[in-house]
Amino acid sequence: MQNFTCNSFVQVFGLERRHKKIRLFVIWDYDGPVGQINASHAYNWNKASVETERRNVEDLLAICADAGIAMTFAITGLSAVEGGSVLQMREQIRKIADLGHEIASHSWKHEWFPFLTRRQIRMSLQRSKEALEDAAKKEVLGFVLPFTRPMTWIGRGNFSFGDRGIWPLFFGGDQGNIYKVCRELGYDWVRVKERPIYEKFTRQIRLHQPFDYRGIHCLPNHYNGFDDDAIQLIQSMIGQDCVITINAHPLMLSKEGNKESWHNFRNFIKKCLQFRSEGHLEFSTPSLSTAI
Ligand SMILES: [Zn+2]
Numbered sequence: 001m002q003n004f005t006c007n008s009f010v011q012v013f014g015l016e017r018r019h020k021k022i023r024l025f026v027i028w029d030y031d032g033p034v035g036q037i038n039a040s041h042a043y044n045w046n047k048a049s050v051e052t053e054r055r056n057v058e059d060l061l062a063i064c065a066d067a068g069i070a071m072t073f074a075i076t077g078l079s080a081v082e083g084g085s086v087l088q089m090r091e092q093i094r095k096i097a098d099l100g101h102e103i104a105s106h107s108w109k110h111e112w113f114p115f116l117t118r119r120q121i122r123m124s125l126q127r128s129k130e131a132l133e134d135a136a137k138k139e140v141l142g143f144v145l146p147f148t149r150p151m152t153w154i155g156r157g158n159f160s161f162g163d164r165g166i167w168p169l170f171f172g173g174d175q176g177n178i179y180k181v182c183r184e185l186g187y188d189w190v191r192v193k194e195r196p197i198y199e200k201f202t203r204q205i206r207l208h209q210p211f212d213y214r215g216i217h218c219l220p221n222h223y224n225g226f227d228d229d230a231i232q233l234i235q236s237m238i239g240q241d242c243v244i245t246i247n248a249h250p251l252m253l254s255k256e257g258n259k260e261s262w263h264n265f266r267n268f269i270k271k272c273l274q275f276r277s278e279g280h281l282e283f284s285t286p287s288l289s290t291a292i
Helices: 002-012 032-038 047-067 090-098 118-136 175-184 197-202 228-236 250-254 262-277
Strands: 022-030 072-075 102-105 142-144 189-192 211-213 216-220 242-248 281-284
Touching: 022 032, 022 047, 032 047, 047 090, 047 250, 047 262, 072 142, 090 102, 090 118, 102 118, 118 175, 175 189, 175 216, 216 242, 228 242, 228 262, 242 250, 250 262, 262 281
Parallel strands: 022 072, 022 242, 022 281, 072 102, 102 142, 142 189, 189 216
Antiparallel strands: 211 216
16 A cells, blocks of 8 residues: 555656666676686785785775675685685675675686586586575575686677687687576576677777576676776766676785776775765666666
């Protein structure tokens, strides 16, 4: 009855045309020790960088709690297993989830997907989902591919000349194949690199919006980092109903002078909170957001 009254009020006063808002998804690629070895710190790996990454996540959680912001943390599955990390990460993963953030899979051990077989891809997606769910005590619905590039996506006209694991010679060379496996395993969304080849040739850059591809929600990543270009991107979309996805790495927050640095992040958050207070923007996560 109360709902009915509210709806009538809204209809009478024409308020159903709600203010158009940007939904901002900040997605952290939380690599953990195994991700660092396989990606950023292959041979100069050290415990200090793992500690820094973990501490930065703690600081992020405090900032988000203060500001009432939810973000997404895409984490390697091995990090969620007892003994799988030099630093115990299971408790922190539970804490992230308990604070209302979304946990997504960032694969099992930050594999290079183009060369994986269908079976290996399945194992990575399945084991990471189970491990993260066990640690977080919440369902994991999202997948964030490690090493977003190079990777072909034949079905949508995406192609990178840097690829060597090219579909159909390699099952994992086509992103579409990976996302089909995601769907089979109960994932609901994936973050994608979406830049069809005609856009590369025409140098056209479009702010692609989330779309469905073979039953899975695909979230194009729009920007990496928090510098002035990130703020300008958001400013340029004010007044529109849209999703903007920005990604970064907790470890990079400590690299001064980087697009993902603490300095840029704090400035970015300050600006976004201003946009939020003006009614232009809300922080959300893919599973919290109903519109994707
Ligand atoms: Zn990564």
